[in-house]
Each structure stands twice: as C-alpha cells, then as structure tokens.
Amino acid sequence: MSDAHRAPGAGAGAGAGAGPGPTASGPTAPSPTAPVRLRVLGEADWPLWREARLTALAEAPHAFKARLQDWPHGGEDRWRERLAMPDAHNVVALVDGRLAGMAAGMPGSGGVRELRSLWVDPRARGRGVGDRLIASVEDWARASGAATLRLAVLPDNDAAAALYRRHGFAVTDEVGDLLPDGVTRERVMVKELGPGAGERRP
Numbered sequence: 001m002s003d004a005h006r007a008p009g010a011g012a013g014a015g016a017g018a019g020p021g022p023t024a025s026g027p028t029a030p031s032p033t034a035p036v037r038l039r040v041l042g043e044a045d046w047p048l049w050r051e052a053r054l055t056a057l058a059e060a061p062h063a064f065k066a067r068l069q070d071w072p073h074g075g076e077d078r079w080r081e082r083l084a085m086p087d088a089h090n091v092v093a094l095v096d097g098r099l100a101g102m103a104a105g106m107p108g109s110g111g112v113r114e115l116r117s118l119w120v121d122p123r124a125r126g127r128g129v130g131d132r133l134i135a136s137v138e139d140w141a142r143a144s145g146a147a148t149l150r151l152a153v154l155p156d157n158d159a160a161a162a163l164y165r166r167h168g169f170a171v172t173d174e175v176g177d178l179l180p181d182g183v184t185r186e187r188v189m190v191k192e193l194g195p196g197a198g199e200r201r202p
Contacts, residue, residue: 034096036129038136041090046079052092052102056119089140093120093129100124103133105140111147113140118151118160134167142193149193152176152186164189 041049083090089105101120108114115137120129141149151169153160161171169189176186 036100036124036127036132037094038132039092039094040136041083041092043080043084045090046076046083048092048099049083049090049102050079052099052119053117055099055121056102056117059119059122087144089137091133091136093124093133095124095127095129100127101129101133103137105137107144108150111145112150113137113144113146113148115141115149115151130163131167134163138167138191138193147193149191150188151190152188154179155184155187161187161189167191 039045039048085106087107091103091105092099093101099121101124102117103115103119104117106114106116115134118130118133120133138149149169151164153164169191172188172190174188176188178185
C-alpha cells in the first residue's frame, strides 16, 4: 500500500473543540463481536485524520512511500487543507470506538479516481475492515461517475496486492512512481468500473 496507495505516531489526539474522539492507542484488541463502523470525514475532523495518518505511517512504514517525518504532528492548516480538497473521499473505520483503519479516494484525470492511504490496524485485521474501506472508496468512485479506480502499491507488498486482486484490481504496464531508493518503482493497479459507473453497487 503506497501513498498513491499513497496509503500515521500514535497518540495524536483530538484538537481543541473536537471533544473526545476515537483513539488508536491501547494494549487490547477490539472485541471480536464489536461491529465495524465507517465514518466519512470532513474538514472539521482533521484531528481524527491526523491520528489515523500518523498511526499508519508509524505502524507500517514499509507499506507506504510517504514517511512519518514528512507529516509532523502539528500543522492544523495542513491537515485541514487535506480534508478540504474538493471531490475527495476520506473515511476511517472504527471498532469499539477505536481507529481500526483508513482509506482515501482522490480525483484523478478524466474518468479516473484513485484509492490511496489504505491501512488497517493489526489488531483489527481479519475482520473485513480492509474490504469495507475499499468498498467505500469504490462506491464513492462509482457515484462520481468514474470509469476507472486506480492505485499504486509497493512492489514487495504482496499481501496488499492480493487484497486488491480479490477486489478486481489488476496490475498494469503503467510505469509507477520512483521510490526513495532511486531504483524501484510502485506497481500500478486498476479496476475498470464498467458501464454501471455512477450507480452504487447492490
């Protein structure tokens, strides 16, 4: 999962005025019977998005092209601007009131939308959180009229690539972005949404 699946440190709590919010910290796993709840975020939810982003980059630095040091804990304006981007879809998964995952949908060129920043907390894996997040972004892409959903994954992240294949994505011949090592590149995967684009999946 790169940051284009360009899919955060823990402990970045809610900002002033946001009130108590979900947290990714804590030693215990969520209850196995607790439901997974998705929450689409707006600009005012920037503390929650910041917490999710920094937690993902800290927990799984190998899975993203972006680096934790590139996203400081501060900078409210930067986080607000990210969530205020027009035509974007930013969603988190919550289990037992705790952050369990995140994903983003971003507008691309033409009829393309991009799936980015997918991450699932290890304590919540195996519960379909990743499936729910991918479906949320796909539904958003279809509703926006997109013909194609695109993502990029790190070349050695076989588990993520397998998850995307299960959801109908296929590797393309497109040359991915160059990674920080200056040698390897991201793998680009796409899913054609077909003539039903603009309609929600049943």
